[in-house]
Amino acid sequence: MRVDPYYVTNLVGSLDQTQASEQQLSSELSSGVRVTSLSQDPVGSGENVLLLNQIQQDDSFTTSSSLVTGQLQVADSALGSVVSQLTQAISLATSANNGTMNSSDVKSISSQISGILDEVQSLANTSYQGQYIFAGGQTSTTPFATSTATSPAVTTYSGDEGVNELQTPNGQTIQLNVPGDQIFLGAGSNSVFGALNSLIADYSSGTVDTNQAVSDTEALSTALNYVSQQRVTIDNSITQVTAASDAVTNVQTQLTTAQTNLMQASYATVSTQLSLAETQQTALEDVIAQLNSTSNDLFSKL
Amino acid sequence: MGTINSALSIMSQALDADQAALNVVANNVANANTPGYTEETPNWQENQPISIGGVSYGQGVTETGATSERDRVLESRLDQQQQLASASGSRLTALDTLQTLFTPDSGSSSSTAGDIGSDITSFFDSFSSLEATPTSNSLRQGVLTAAKALAGDISNAAASLNSQSSALDQEASGVTSQVNSLTGAIAQLNQQIQSTSPDADAGTLEDQRQEDLSQLSQLIGINQITTQNNGMEITTTSGQLLVSEGTNYQLTTGMVNGVTDFFVGNTDITSQLASGGGSLGGYLTARDKDIPSALNSLDQLAYSISTTVNAQNNSGTDYDGVTGTAANPLYIFSQPTVVAGSAASMSVVMTDPNQIAAAGAGDGTGDNSNAIAMANLNSNTSTIVNGQSPTNYYSNFVTTLGSTVSGVETENTAQNASVTQLQTQNNALSGVSLNDEASSMTTFERSYQAASQVFTMLNSIMASALNLGDQTTVS
Numbered sequence: 001m002r003v004d005p006y007y008v009t010n011l012v013g014s015l016d017q018t019q020a021s022e023q024q025l026s027s028e029l030s031s032g033v034r035v036t037s038l039s040q041d042p043v044g045s046g047e048n049v050l051l052l053n054q055i056q057q058d059d060s061f062t063t064s065s066s067l068v069t070g071q072l073q074v075a076d077s078a079l080g081s082v083v084s085q086l087t088q089a090i091s092l093a094t095s096a097n098n099g100t101m102n103s104s105d106v107k108s109i110s111s112q113i114s115g116i117l118d119e120v121q122s123l124a125n126t127s128y129q130g131q132y133i134f135a136g137g138q139t140s141t142t143p144f145a146t147s148t149a150t151s152p153a154v155t156t157y158s159g160d161e162g163v164n165e166l167q168t169p170n171g172q173t174i175q176l177n178v179p180g181d182q183i184f185l186g187a188g189s190n191s192v193f194g195a196l197n198s199l200i201a202d203y204s205s206g207t208v209d210t211n212q213a214v215s216d217t218e219a220l221s222t223a224l225n226y227v228s229q230q231r232v233t234i235d236n237s238i239t240q241v242t243a244a245s246d247a248v249t250n251v252q253t254q255l256t257t258a259q260t261n262l263m264q265a266s267y268a269t270v271s272t273q274l275s276l277a278e279t280q281q282t283a284l285e286d287v288i289a290q291l292n293s294t295s296n297d298l299f300s301k302l
Numbered sequence: 303m304g305t306i307n308s309a310l311s312i313m314s315q316a317l318d319a320d321q322a323a324l325n326v327v328a329n330n331v332a333n334a335n336t337p338g339y340t341e342e343t344p345n346w347q348e349n350q351p352i353s354i355g356g357v358s359y360g361q362g363v364t365e366t367g368a369t370s371e372r373d374r375v376l377e378s379r380l381d382q383q384q385q386l387a388s389a390s391g392s393r394l395t396a397l398d399t400l401q402t403l404f405t406p407d408s409g410s411s412s413s414t415a416g417d418i419g420s421d422i423t424s425f426f427d428s429f430s431s432l433e434a435t436p437t438s439n440s441l442r443q444g445v446l447t448a449a450k451a452l453a454g455d456i457s458n459a460a461a462s463l464n465s466q467s468s469a470l471d472q473e474a475s476g477v478t479s480q481v482n483s484l485t486g487a488i489a490q491l492n493q494q495i496q497s498t499s500p501d502a503d504a505g506t507l508e509d510q511r512q513e514d515l516s517q518l519s520q521l522i523g524i525n526q527i528t529t530q531n532n533g534m535e536i537t538t539t540s541g542q543l544l545v546s547e548g549t550n551y552q553l554t555t556g557m558v559n560g561v562t563d564f565f566v567g568n569t570d571i572t573s574q575l576a577s578g579g580g581s582l583g584g585y586l587t588a589r590d591k592d593i594p595s596a597l598n599s600l601d602q603l604a605y606s607i608s609t610t611v612n613a614q615n616n617s618g619t620d621y622d623g624v625t626g627t628a629a630n631p632l633y634i635f636s637q638p639t640v641v642a643g644s645a646a647s648m649s650v651v652m653t654d655p656n657q658i659a660a661a662g663a664g665d666g667t668g669d670n671s672n673a674i675a676m677a678n679l680n681s682n683t684s685t686i687v688n689g690q691s692p693t694n695y696y697s698n699f700v701t702t703l704g705s706t707v708s709g710v711e712t713e714n715t716a717q718n719a720s721v722t723q724l725q726t727q728n729n730a731l732s733g734v735s736l737n738d739e740a741s742s743m744t745t746f747e748r749s750y751q752a753a754s755q756v757f758t759m760l761n762s763i764m765a766s767a768l769n770l771g772d773q774t775t776v777s
Contacts, residue, residue, distance in 0.1 A: 002731065003730055003735070004727075004729040004730045005729060005730075005734065005735040005736065006733060035406055035408075036406075037398075037401055037402070037405060037406075037704075037707075038401045038406065038700060038703055039397075039398075039401060039704050039708040040708075042700075042703075042705040042708055043701055043704075045406040045701060045704050046698060046701030046704075048406050048407065049407075049697040049700055050697050052419060052420060053419065053422075056420065056423045056424065056427060057423065057427055060427040060431055061430065064430065064431050064434040065434075067434050067435060068434045068435075071434075129437075129438070131435075131437045132668075136668070137666030137667070137668045138666035138667070139437060139666060139667060140437070140666075140668070159666070160665070160666050162666055162669040164668070165670075167433065167674060167678075176434070176670075263406065264408075297736050297740070298736065298737040298740035298741060
């Protein structure tokens with residue numbers, strides 16, 4: 001049986017392979033990344049794309065939700081101020097309705113309520129970062145204006161019914177605004193401006209038509225409750241945004257862990273493999289050196 | 303009856319034979335490292351004995367030349383494996399270069415820039431952010447920035463693929479001149495071998511022919527057919543004739559549809575060569591199958607994203623209150639007309655962030671319904687790219703590419719192992735073992751010494767016979 005006289009070449013080939021594997025392991029250890037090319041883990045690489053996509057989406061939502069919370073809180077506090085203004089208007093109207101006031105007092109009540117209406121109107125025209133928040137989709141035009149051409153005056157709404165929603169990564173939608181006319185110009189006795197304008201007209205002449213004034217004051221109370229109900233929508237949205245943001249953060253943490261486990265090198269495994277490769281290489285080098293020594297063939301013994 | 307003269311002539315023939323055998327040993331040792339050299343062993347032939355008066359007398363030995371220790375079957379098996387190993391080797395090199403364009407994003411802070419997967423996500427996320435505040439100029443600018451990053455990375459990847467294809471084209475063309483010179487050399491050797499040793503192994507000439515065949519099979523996939531009188535026919539693995547006895551047929555190149563095609567005579571054999579083996583087969587497989595497949599996927603992605611995003615933006619109202627129309631479209635990307643080439647030409651044409659139509663058609667500028675629709679183009683249920691969302695499509699593309707490369711790696715490792723094994727077997731049979739040569743040399747040296755001793759002995763016997771007892775006449 002004859003032997004390949006060039007078998008040392010094969011050993012050198014093996015030496016090249018161990019060196020290559022040492023290099024690969026060292027670079028994994030230094031970069032901390034296990035999968036540096038698609039062929040090392042094709043399925044893992046595909047998974048990685050999906051995980052990173054999800055993580056990035058969650059991240060982006062967290063940022064959006066903090067911006068949106070600011071906007072919703074401004075809306076909420078505007079409506080809060082509106083409620084306190086209307087409460088004051090109601091007490092003024094009630095005091096005018098009890099018949100103990102003289103004409104000039106009644107007129108001054110009228111102008112106070114007129115001041116309250118201006119205040120409520122400017123709250124209804126609140127803007128956040130240059131955009132009107134109670135204008136529906138028409139956020140670049142002032143939504144409410146009062147025309148005193150008639151008596152009682154008429155407040156008109158020039159926005160639209162657009163309602164914006166925010167989508168969460170798990171498909172939930174959260175309402176971001178309530179159109180102004182829904183809040184302030186509700187139907188019949190739900191209309192804030194309608195009630196206020198009527199009351200101003202009622203007291204402007206100085207004489208009080210009690211039946212009319214009382215019914216208009218009741219209308220204003222109804223309108224105040226109505227505003228409070230609309231405010232609940234905004235408050236709910238704030239709660240939903242916070243809850244969604246927390247949930248998303250939790251999911252993001254878990255996904256980040258999963259992605260890290262997928263892509264990062266396990267230092268323990270890599271270090272062990274590296275030391276095995278080094279041992280193998282030293283052993284191979286010794287064998288080659290031994291076999292290559294010149295006193296090993298027959299010619300040198302003749 | 304034997305005579306002293308005949309004994310002397312037998313001994314001198316023996317000396318010649320031993321001398322010739324030592325020459326063979328010397329030749330083996332000298333050529334120990336010559337590539338393709340097969341070890342030769344001397345042939346001993348006993349001379350025909352003569353018969354005189356019923357008694358037969360031997361006539362000594364002649365050395366009748368050397369035989370090469372060769373197994374033609376083993377050598378052609380080795381060539382076949384080398385074809386396969388070369389093919390998968392050169393294909394693997396090309397694929398490794400290809401897959402570096404799509405290195406997975408490790409997700410750490412030092413992750414790879416230019417990852418198409420994260421560009422897709424960032425682009426559609428910029429619309430999600432826009433949902434919150436559709437009127438924000440900085441968020442709108444963010445959309446355009448993300449669009450530019452996506453278009454830039456996709457078009458760069460396509461450009462790299464195209465330039466890799468040209469590089470492979472050039473490498474493949476470069477192989478033809480080597481192939482032609484080898485087939486020419488083999489044809490000449492065929493002629494020489496057929497004329498000098500049609501019935502037996504041709505020794506050194508055969509060594510050269512086998513060496514040329516081995517080199518040729520690393521370049522191009524071939525079938526070897528031995529013909530009469532020790533001749534040879536070589537065809538490509540698909541049957542196209544390259545060498546027939548003393549004639550060789552040149553492999554030529556020509557440009558067809560912008561790529562180099564290969565011809566023998568007037569027959570275009572490019573597609574057969576691609577599946578045939580050898581490094582040429584590897585280059586052509588990478589050039590004609592792997593790269594076009596990757597480019598097609600990128601084109602599909604670019605085309606779908608560009609056209610659907612453009613259409614969606616065009617169906618909404620922008621910040622200036624303008625709704626997109628067919629005559630004056632609000633396009634974000636340059637609108638591609640066909641799928642092929644859309645990746646390389648993907649670019650952002652919109653410059654004014656106000657033209658991003660976040661609002662639904664006819665709605666006020668604070669509306670965000672179109673921004674929601676744009677963001678949903680990449681939701682899990684989206685089917686805009688061949689029935690999948692862009693992210694899912696890219697994820698599948700990456701997995702498929704990785705599996706292909708991984709498969710070729712495994713193939714290549716297995717084939718290389720097989721080549722090593724066959725090489726070892728071949729070396730064991732045909733390689734020069736210095737130990738064997740040393741022992742042969744010692745043996746022939748000893749028999750030479752023995753023959754010369756006998757010669758000396760016979761010489762002194764002859765002298766005695768001539769002197770007929772008297773010691774002084776001849777010494």
